[in-house]
Amino acid sequence: MQSHPGMNQNLYTAIRVVLGAFALLLTASCAPDSDPPHLVIILMDDMGYGDPGCYNPDSKIPTPHIDRLAHEGMRFRDAHAAGALCHPSRYGLMTGRYPFRADLSVWRKHPTIEADRPTLPSILRNGGYHTAMIGKWHLGFDEKGYDEPLSGGPADRGFDQYFGIRASTDIPPYFYIRGDRAVQAPTDTIEASFSPGWSPIQGAFWRKGAIAPDLKLGDVLPRLTDEAIAIIKDYSEQPRKGKPLMLYLAYPAPHTPWLPSPEFVRKSGAGMYGDFLMMVDDQIGKVTGALKEAGMWEHTLLLFSSDNGPVWYDADVVRFGHDAAGGLRGMKGDAWEAGHRVPFIVRWPGKVQAGSISDQTICFTDVLATFSEVAGAELPEGAGPDSHSFYEVLLGRQPAPEPVRPPIVMQSAYGAYLIRSGPWKLIDRLGSGGFSEPGLCTPGPNEPEGQLYHLEEDPGERVNLYQDRPEVVEMLLNKLSKILENQ
DSSP: OOOOTTSOHHHHHHHHHHHHHHHHHHHHHHSOOSSOOEEEEEEESSOOTTSSTTTOTTOSSOOHHHHHHHHHSEEESSEEOSSSSHHHHHHHHHHSSOGGGSOGGGTTTSOSSOTTSOOHHHHHHHTTOEEEEEEEOOSOOBOSOTTSOOBTSGGGTTOSEEEEESSOTTSSSBOEEETTEESSOOOEEEOOBOOTTSOTTSSSOBOOEEEOTTOOGGGHHHHHHHHHHHHHHHHHHSOSTTOOEEEEEEOOOSSSSOOOOGGGTTOSSSHHHHHHHHHHHHHHHHHHHHHHHTTOGGGEEEEEEESSOOOOOHHHHHHHSOOTTTTOSOOTTOSSGGGTBOOEEEEOTTTSOTTEEEOOOEETTHHHHHHHHHHTOOOOTTOOTTOOOOHHHHTTOSOTTSOSSSOEEEEOTTSOEEEEETTEEEESSBSOSSSSSSSSBOOOTTOOSSEEEETTTOTTOOSOOTTTOHHHHHHHHHHHHHHHHOO
């Protein structure tokens, strides 16, 4: 700025001081956050898109704590797990890599994540975070006996602390793990359980198998909550050398067995399932309460989601008037939308606009790139090959019509591939590809070989346009082929 010939010198100096201060303020407001937030992921298990009230005003299940997160954060309406089942979704979340690129079948006895693969927690730990996980891992350990280290699990894949269980609470053996050791070996036996009036994989269902003396299936959920709260309390009292906290809380619920504590029995309008989900929501409230009490709440980015769709049949919708899929087609395991489109909420005070909604199409694999950007952590070479940051979406700076990622590709429980590009979705065969009937179909004479839907016009996937739009089918099959080849 140059002074005008007739300008008083004192006035000129004052203006320069004010403009300089304003420029400094602008620079500071545009600079990266020098104090990265705590990062908390709360992952549900088998919760449907239509279960929480913030996604379905007709839900028969009160979820006040989940709804409050949506009220105070951003609700994504087109977010997808990395797969339609538990362990594929978790693999995609931890690695930023599509799960069909890995052999996940080994999880019962061996790790599914290679030792040298960068993971979300390892990247954040290298970026200065203290990383902790509580809950269901379901990505395998090297199991050589319960008196030996359980290598290849969270403690070896980037987490500084771990307490949890190897898989779901209906899959034996049932035992707690701390770090890389069994807390107690599963030396007892529990008989199988089923619930009259429900399908064989619903209700208080679990399989017969070995169980540790210190584990009671009905106590697992509150035990995991207590462990998460202990980490938060311990961190607030003894911060790890100024490191922010990354906490991944993976609840094994409302996956079976549905075991609501007495205060929630018959309190929902959706039977045992709804009662159990009410209990889960209450546990979430206890965790968020602990963050508030620790003085961390207003400096925490919290992500809430579910690993896949619900186990909820059409007969259940009729019986209870509750649509766990929220109007989407299908259920857990399916290539249809209800198998993998999930509730996805991000609360980040001062950054994410409260009560906002995004229709960006995103995937679990994208969390790795996004959290790395939030944390200012460097991505190693080869990390997160299928991960695309939605950081700009969170800040409200991404133009809504511009996608933040290329097409999403996924595999259903029975091996059907789907690709989602803009409003178009293609499934490479007929049937649900999963647990809904029919699972897989052989096309008859003059029938289409696959399925094509325009989700903006047909979110319920009722009108198959496969034979009507061959040019779209060809375009999507070509994209699918290229993504599958890029291993």
